[in-house]
Amino acid sequence: MGRTLLCDVLHPVNWSLFWGELVSGLTLGSIYALIALGYTMVYGILKLLNFAHGDVYMVGAFIGFFALQWLGGPLDTVVTGWVAVAVMFLVAMLGCGALGVGIEIFAYRPLRNAPRIAPLISALGVSIFLQNSALLLWGPDFRSYDTFNLVGVKSYSIGQNFFISNLQIFTIATSIALMGVLTLLIARTRTGKAMRATSFDREAAEMMGISVDRVISFTFFVGSALAAAGGVMFGLVFGQIFSLMGFTAGLKGFTAAVVGGIGSIPGAMLGGFLIGLTEAFATGYLPGGSTYANLYVFALLIAMFLVRPSGLLGSPVIQKV
Amino acid sequence: MSTGAPEPPDARDRPRVGVDEWVANVDERRETGTGVTGFVARTWERLPAVARLAILIGPFVVFPFVTNEGNLFRYGLITVVYALLALGLNVVVGFAGLLDLGYVAFFGFGAYLYGIMASGHSGHHLQAEIAIPIVVVASALLGLVLGLTSWRLLGDYLAIVTLFFLQAFVIFVNNANGGLSDFSYPFVGRVDLTGGANGLDQIDPLNFFGHQITTTKGYYLYTLAALTILMIMLFFVNKSRTGRSWRALREDPLAAEVMTVPVNRLKLLAFMFGAATAGFTGTIFGAVQSGAFPGDYDVGLLITIYAIVILGGLGSIGGVVIGALVVNGVPELLRSSTNARFLFYAVIVVALLVAMKPWYRAVLVLLGTIAFGAVVHAIAGAAWSRSTAGHIEGGGTFGRALDHWVLIPTHASRLAGWAYFALIVAALLLTLVRGWWRAIALIPALYLAAFVWENKLVEQVSGATRLIMLGALLVVIMNVRPSGIFGTSRVEVV
Numbered sequence: 001m002g003r004t005l006l007c008d009v010l011h012p013v014n015w016s017l018f019w020g021e022l023v024s025g026l027t028l029g030s031i032y033a034l035i036a037l038g039y040t041m042v043y044g045i046l047k048l049l050n051f052a053h054g055d056v057y058m059v060g061a062f063i064g065f066f067a068l069q070w071l072g073g074p075l076d077t078v079v080t081g082w083v084a085v086a087v088m089f090l091v092a093m094l095g096c097g098a099l100g101v102g103i104e105i106f107a108y109r110p111l112r113n114a115p116r117i118a119p120l121i122s123a124l125g126v127s128i129f130l131q132n133s134a135l136l137l138w139g140p141d142f143r144s145y146d147t148f149n150l151v152g153v154k155s156y157s158i159g160q161n162f163f164i165s166n167l168q169i170f171t172i173a174t175s176i177a178l179m180g181v182l183t184l185l186i187a188r189t190r191t192g193k194a195m196r197a198t199s200f201d202r203e204a205a206e207m208m209g210i211s212v213d214r215v216i217s218f219t220f221f222v223g224s225a226l227a228a229a230g231g232v233m234f235g236l237v238f239g240q241i242f243s244l245m246g247f248t249a250g251l252k253g254f255t256a257a258v259v260g261g262i263g264s265i266p267g268a269m270l271g272g273f274l275i276g277l278t279e280a281f282a283t284g285y286l287p288g289g290s291t292y293a294n295l296y297v298f299a300l301l302i303a304m305f306l307v308r309p310s311g312l313l314g315s316p317v318i319q320k321v
Numbered sequence: 322m323s324t325g326a327p328e329p330p331d332a333r334d335r336p337r338v339g340v341d342e343w344v345a346n347v348d349e350r351r352e353t354g355t356g357v358t359g360f361v362a363r364t365w366e367r368l369p370a371v372a373r374l375a376i377l378i379g380p381f382v383v384f385p386f387v388t389n390e391g392n393l394f395r396y397g398l399i400t401v402v403y404a405l406l407a408l409g410l411n412v413v414v415g416f417a418g419l420l421d422l423g424y425v426a427f428f429g430f431g432a433y434l435y436g437i438m439a440s441g442h443s444g445h446h447l448q449a450e451i452a453i454p455i456v457v458v459a460s461a462l463l464g465l466v467l468g469l470t471s472w473r474l475l476g477d478y479l480a481i482v483t484l485f486f487l488q489a490f491v492i493f494v495n496n497a498n499g500g501l502s503d504f505s506y507p508f509v510g511r512v513d514l515t516g517g518a519n520g521l522d523q524i525d526p527l528n529f530f531g532h533q534i535t536t537t538k539g540y541y542l543y544t545l546a547a548l549t550i551l552m553i554m555l556f557f558v559n560k561s562r563t564g565r566s567w568r569a570l571r572e573d574p575l576a577a578e579v580m581t582v583p584v585n586r587l588k589l590l591a592f593m594f595g596a597a598t599a600g601f602t603g604t605i606f607g608a609v610q611s612g613a614f615p616g617d618y619d620v621g622l623l624i625t626i627y628a629i630v631i632l633g634g635l636g637s638i639g640g641v642v643i644g645a646l647v648v649n650g651v652p653e654l655l656r657s658s659t660n661a662r663f664l665f666y667a668v669i670v671v672a673l674l675v676a677m678k679p680w681y682r683a684v685l686v687l688l689g690t691i692a693f694g695a696v697v698h699a700i701a702g703a704a705w706s707r708s709t710a711g712h713i714e715g716g717g718t719f720g721r722a723l724d725h726w727v728l729i730p731t732h733a734s735r736l737a738g739w740a741y742f743a744l745i746v747a748a749l750l751l752t753l754v755r756g757w758w759r760a761i762a763l764i765p766a767l768y769l770a771a772f773v774w775e776n777k778l779v780e781q782v783s784g785a786t787r788l789i790m791l792g793a794l795l796v797v798i799m800n801v802r803p804s805g806i807f808g809t810s811r812v813e814v815v
Contacts, residue, residue: 049480106749110800118803120420120480121631125795128624128788133745136777136785137738247620251488254481291496298485305470305482 016161021284022277027168027237029276030175034230035253036260036268037182038100038223044199044263045219047116051123052103053227054250055130060096060228061241062134065143067091074146081151085236089174092232093225100224101217109213127250134243142242145235171233178229179269182222186265195219199263227253248294252279255301261314270312275300370556377642378549385538394537395653401544402606404645407629408551408638409598414627415636416564417591418571422623423467423483426490427596429618430463431456431603432524433494433515436613441523442516449527449604456604457597464596468589487623494615520614527608540609547605548642551598555638567591568636621788625649628791631798648791663719665774669767682760689764694726697768701728727768727775737776744773 035057042050067088071077077084107126111119147153147167154166186192197205198215206212234249235241252275260271275297282296304311365373384397406428413421434456438447447455470482498517515521527534527543534540558564566587569577578584607613629648633640654660670687677683730736747766754762778786 102749106752107796107800111803114799114803117414117418117420117635118799121627122796122799124422124624124627125792125799127792128620129792129796132785132788132792133741136781136789137741248488251481251485255485258478258481292492294492295489298489301482301485302470305478309478 017284019162021280023162023164023168025277025280026273027171027276028279029273030172031230031233031237031272032249032252032256032275033269033272034175034178034226034233035249036256036272037179037265038227039254039257040260040262040265040268041195041219041223043257045195045202045216046108046112046119048108048119049123049254050108050223051120051250052107052126052130053223054246054248054253055127055134056096056100056103056224056246057227057231057234057249057253058134058241058243058246059099059130059231060092060224061231061235061245062138062143062243063095063228064088064092064232064235065145065241068145068150074150077150085151085232088232089229092228096228096231097221097225100220100227103224104217104220109216127246131244131246138243140243142240145239145241147236147239151236167237171237174229175233178226182226183265185222191215191218252294252297255297258301258311259304261311264311264313264315267311267313274312373639374549374552374556377639378545378552381545381642385541390537393541396650398537398541398544398609399653400645400649401541401548402602402609403626403629403649404642405544405548405551405602405605406599406626407633407641407645408548408555409595409602410626411630411633411636411638411641412555412567412598413591413595414630415634416559416567416571417588418574419588419591420480421483421592421595422480423486423490424595424599424626425618425620425623426487427460427464427599428603428606428622429490429494429613429615431460431600432607432610432613432618433521433603434459434600435604435607436521436524437514439525439528440521441525442513442521446525446528448531449529449608453527453601453604456600460600460603461593461597463600464593465589467596468592487618487620491615491619494613494618515613515615518615520612522612524607524611524613526611527605534608537609540605544605547601552638552642559638563587563590571636624788624791624795628794631795634804659720661779662723662774666771669770673763677760682757686760686763686767690767691726693764694768694771698726698728723771723775727771729775733776737773740769740773741777744769 035053038053038056039050042048042053068074068077068084071079071084071087079087103126107122108119111122151167155163156166156169157163186195194205194210194215195218197208197210198212202212205215230249230253231241234245253272256271256275257268258271259274260267260269278297278300279293282293283290286292286296368376381397381401385393388397406424410421410424413419413424435452437443438445438452438455439449440446467483467486470479494515495518497514498519527540534543566577566582569580569582570584570587574584603613606617610617625648629641629644631644632647633642633644651664654664673683673686674680677686744766747762747769751759751762751766778789780786
């Protein structure tokens, strides 16, 4: 590989590779960012690492798939392609939102005052439970969204080397739109204010008359719905979904949240794009790229911990006694 | 419940108890356990430590002399290996309170490193008395490196870093077979270290000073001896200054640090100890299997070990053995579907009888379920003949009886899928109702459980079903009794 790297340095830059990796990195990154948002919101409010989040994302992808089957399958949907996609998003987001709320009520709420390790282990249990339920019900096989027949993939080019497909534009645009909506929700609405207050100081918020339980449920709903959107996007862009897709995606989503600064919403978005770009460029440029791409993401996480443990946009944690 | 069973003092809707009162009441609470469980618990506590060890280990010593090789391997050896692994994890999670999700990687590391030093695959054949100390020290050092991250990380961050470490380990052993054309290691160049996805095969049996361990019984006794020694060691460590510091660290790191406990050093020590134990266990496992395969060291095993530690009780040394017996023994029994079926219904009946307070209520529920099933079976059989057309495969008399009770439709995969979903919802809703309502709601829920079991879960008894059960177990234990069977519950005093 040393030789290949040298070539890249000595020869004129391979712009086609560069732009290709950039676009695929941004696409991947927008999915990771959506997952990371769920992690960061839950962590911000409960100080809980929700291990099951990656599996919620997987369930979202499957609900999207079944919604598509219900609409008649990719070849002859009862509605036009993009409307079908919208329905898939809607159904998956609502379904996973409900799932997230259920998980919170039954697995985390009774443990709210328990030692910190208890909800973590409970979360691990939920994750394994969801993953293997999927394995039991849907098997280990890959399912195909068959996006080519569903919406018809077109590729646009700018200049000679820059290509982007309509799906990639759609993914990036949708995720940015969702993030915008979320930012508005948190910054401008009463519920958002309640969420911020709860995350700042739960007890004080409760004393001010905020129904903390409801706020936490709502947070889980929004976070899980965003993860589901990420899952459907993954299905659309990469065509294939499978029962075990949640684990790695969850790890990377969490990494994104940490790199951006856990608890910070713009941080999660930034972190998501950063992780996506890291993975894409590692695949394209670094030795053993596609095999070891996950390890490069891991290295990024470790480096972040060593240099700036609070993340890019996070504020340092002050431990109260 | 008028005797005031040991409720945590900060339970909801209860006046909060001050620290002095809580401490003053300790003997009273200890004596309040009623019935058989209370008696057993008190007797157990009064026994000297040696007797407790003998009771726990004794049956294991006898076991190889009353069973055959196959059973000894499946029930005995694997249980002891799991117990050893869980004992190491218990130090990290139970004593020091560090959530290490990369623990299994050290187990794999031990197996692979031993394999690299002594196997036909690598061509080296080191004696075990040299190889094992190397593995133990190397694992401890690797644990030190990973543990260094725990200096800066709070509990959850540590969990994710270690989980990623496990991921990295699996990716590494899957690819470090020299096949990747554009990658070479520093110093050694391009060699086949791990055999990639096919695994590292032909690992030598353990070979001490020229004496090979060749039989399952030999490995079993060797592992059991290691387990016993480690348990004794941990018993004393637990009482020592280090053990007390670990517990202080687990309960409140900040307070411990203020009390001049060297927090970082102790965290590292726990990490190294756990890693060394796992590495050591890895050498045994590698030698027993005469190979190391990447699929063995994954999250499934991690969950199994966690379930053992948590079931036995975080921080409890003896509990680990019980936990390993349950967590390994039950799925092994589940492997044949007849056994699995029998066990499934037995567990339901016993759990009902133990958990429902007036015993006659439990009996009524059971009788009600049987009647309910018979009625449903009759109606469904008459209205829709396909619903009873399928048959339970095997199962003897019990299976034939079930055939007339549970609906077994042909081609029921999709229906059973929905039923599984409905069962989860039903189980969750059951936690919300109380008293007689719960008893009544239990009847259809139990029948639904039997339906799902016969039509869906029994298909994948040793795969997905097992992990589903373990996952559910973790959630349930955390919610019902976070301290496990043998653990002492942590008390938050106001």
